[in-house]
Amino acid sequence: MERREFLKDSAKLSALARFGLGGFVVGTSKGEAEPKNDPIPDEPPTSHIGRPVRVVSISFRMGKPLEQISEWVAQEGAQGADIIVLPETFRGQDDNGSEEPLNGATVTTLAGLAKRHQTYIACPIDRKDGNRRFNSVVLLDRKGQVVCVYNKVFPYWSEYDIKPAVEPGQEVPVHQADFGRVGFATCFDVNFPEVWQRLADLEAELVIWPSAYSAGASLQAHALNHHFYIVTSTQTPDCLVYDITGERLLYSHDQDINISRVTLDLDRGIYHEDFNIPKRDKLLKGRAEDIMQEKWMKLEQWFVLKAKRPGVSARALAREYGLEELRGYIARSRRRIDKRRGWEFAKKSWKEPTLSQSS
Numbered sequence: 001m002e003r004r005e006f007l008k009d010s011a012k013l014s015a016l017a018r019f020g021l022g023g024f025v026v027g028t029s030k031g032e033a034e035p036k037n038d039p040i041p042d043e044p045p046t047s048h049i050g051r052p053v054r055v056v057s058i059s060f061r062m063g064k065p066l067e068q069i070s071e072w073v074a075q076e077g078a079q080g081a082d083i084i085v086l087p088e089t090f091r092g093q094d095d096n097g098s099e100e101p102l103n104g105a106t107v108t109t110l111a112g113l114a115k116r117h118q119t120y121i122a123c124p125i126d127r128k129d130g131n132r133r134f135n136s137v138v139l140l141d142r143k144g145q146v147v148c149v150y151n152k153v154f155p156y157w158s159e160y161d162i163k164p165a166v167e168p169g170q171e172v173p174v175h176q177a178d179f180g181r182v183g184f185a186t187c188f189d190v191n192f193p194e195v196w197q198r199l200a201d202l203e204a205e206l207v208i209w210p211s212a213y214s215a216g217a218s219l220q221a222h223a224l225n226h227h228f229y230i231v232t233s234t235q236t237p238d239c240l241v242y243d244i245t246g247e248r249l250l251y252s253h254d255q256d257i258n259i260s261r262v263t264l265d266l267d268r269g270i271y272h273e274d275f276n277i278p279k280r281d282k283l284l285k286g287r288a289e290d291i292m293q294e295k296w297m298k299l300e301q302w303f304v305l306k307a308k309r310p311g312v313s314a315r316a317l318a319r320e321y322g323l324e325e326l327r328g329y330i331a332r333s334r335r336r337i338d339k340r341r342g343w344e345f346a347k348k349s350w351k352e353p354t355l356s357q358s359s
Contacts, residue, residue: 050307051267053082053179059237060257077117082179085122085233088187088210095162099128115144124210133164137184148175150184154192174202180266187211190218200226205266227327229264244270269315270326273301283321
């Protein structure tokens with residue numbers, strides 16, 4: 001299916017959508033309606049508004065054969081998708097031969113589907129790398145090539161009990177896809193803010209989170225603090241989608257398999273009122289036909305800007321008028337305050353508290 005056909009079909013469901021979210025989401029299994037997304041930051045295609053990316057989350061319980069999983073992926077790919085997401089180690093993780101290399105059956109099979117349907121696929125596997133073992137998310141591009149591998153930075157306790165034990169990852173890569181910057185975190189990583197801070201530092205716009213469980217508000221906190229979209233695929237099986245504002249856009253679940261389709265606009269920008277209000281007002285007055293304030297969050301003193309017509313990038317226009325995005329503002333403030341302090345607060349080695357201090 002062509003991208004414009006996907007968007008046209010989605011538009012037919014706009015009566016189900018909640019307004020003010022920059023688009024909408026459709027969960028094919030117990031989903032709710034929601035947002036949008038799109039390809040290259042400063043030069044949005046002229047056929048649609050913003051920078052929409054079509055994300056499909058396929059969630060299911062463990063034990064499904066590769067043939068069945070491939071059929072689901074093929075069906076969703078044939079409908080049109082920019083990225084398809086699967087659950088954490090969906091082929092299993094045990095002592096009985098679940099490990100496989102990058103050229104194993106799972107990656108090879110899904111690479112063929114990625115190429116056939118011209119979609120990215122986030123493929124989490126129990127990965128064998130020589131004598132080492134990782135819980136990995138393998139990102140396949142539209143040509144079926146491996147373009148990024150994320151190794152779970154914080155494996156869960158039981159992952160050290162299997163033989164050989166899973167090794168912790170060392171890096172948090174963010175990949176520049178043709179639709180935007182995509183990063184990954186996996187399951188237990190949700191509990192460690194440093195993973196999510198690194199994703200923000202590397203300017204992730206969309207974070208994919210495969211998992212064994214749902215996490216809920218823990219994920220919401222990261223979307224709220226770092227202003228990237230988060231989309232999940234779990235073994236529960238369910239799917240959560242969080243907005244750059246931290247708002248929950250979608251929760252979809254089922255007993256055996258859950259498929260959620262969501263379109264997110266990566267060109268929406270979020271800003272703090274500090275130092276931005278005169279520039280915002282000038283922008284909205286001077287380019288009223290091109291850009292709008294989609295949302296004003298009074299208590300947080302944040303606002304969201306989005307494009308109003310095809311061929312316009314809201315974020316590029318905001319930069320042209322001198323507005324600073326919220327994530328950049330916080331990062332700059334941290335650097336400047338640390339400089340005045342004379343050392344980086346985040347890197348300070350703190351003395352372990354005594355029992356009396358921590359009680």
